[in-house]
Amino acid sequence: MAVLNCDGEYGYLFMQELKLPPTHSTPEAMANYAKFGRRIHWVDSTSIPGAFQMNTSWWYKANREGILSRPDSQVGKPHQHEYPEILGFYGSDPYHPDDLGGEVEFWIDGEAHILTRSTMVFLPPNLPHCPLLVNRVDRPIFHFSVVMNNVYDWVRDGEKRICANEGAEKDAGR
Numbered sequence: 001m002a003v004l005n006c007d008g009e010y011g012y013l014f015m016q017e018l019k020l021p022p023t024h025s026t027p028e029a030m031a032n033y034a035k036f037g038r039r040i041h042w043v044d045s046t047s048i049p050g051a052f053q054m055n056t057s058w059w060y061k062a063n064r065e066g067i068l069s070r071p072d073s074q075v076g077k078p079h080q081h082e083y084p085e086i087l088g089f090y091g092s093d094p095y096h097p098d099d100l101g102g103e104v105e106f107w108i109d110g111e112a113h114i115l116t117r118s119t120m121v122f123l124p125p126n127l128p129h130c131p132l133l134v135n136r137v138d139r140p141i142f143h144f145s146v147v148m149n150n151v152y153d154w155v156r157d158g159e160k161r162i163c164a165n166e167g168a169e170k171d172a173g174r
Contacts, residue, residue: 012048019047021152021163032070036063036134037143045150053152059141064105064133074161075132078107079154083147085123089115090142101139106132
């Protein structure tokens with residue numbers, strides 16, 4: 001039996017609309033992100049039961065100045081996770097898939113990496129990373145992050161923060 005899109009018994013396993021966690025769906029957070037990109041999907045166990053967390057987006061403009069001017073920015077300062085994470089940065093020219101079409105600056109434990117080629121990064125648990133700065137965009141860059149946890153949380157300055165629990169920016173009791 002064929003069903004359309006998200007219908008049927010297993011339709012809940014398909015995501016076709018953006019469903020952000022409360023901390024990412026505030027008008028301020030959405031306006032800040034819209035300055036340089038567009039999120040496509042954000043999935044975690046709050047949107048699809050049992051799912052691990054994944055975020056996808058297109059970047060259209062540099063975000064460097066916007067990130068560095070916001071001291072509370074999640075990706076502007078180093079943080080770490082208690083679980084592995086994979087990050088992807090892909091150019092949008094199908095005839096030159098290795099060409100990122102811009103420049104991304106990504107820091108790992110104090111070491112800056114300048115990316116100009118399509119790249120996937122594996123981050124083992126507890127490895128400090130960021131800032132993540134989009135320095136230049138010549139044509140759209142596809143970005144994704146995958147964390148092997150049911151929600152996206154991170155540790156900065158010894159304090160755990162979470163993105164998916166009813167709008168709480170910090171969860172000190174975890």
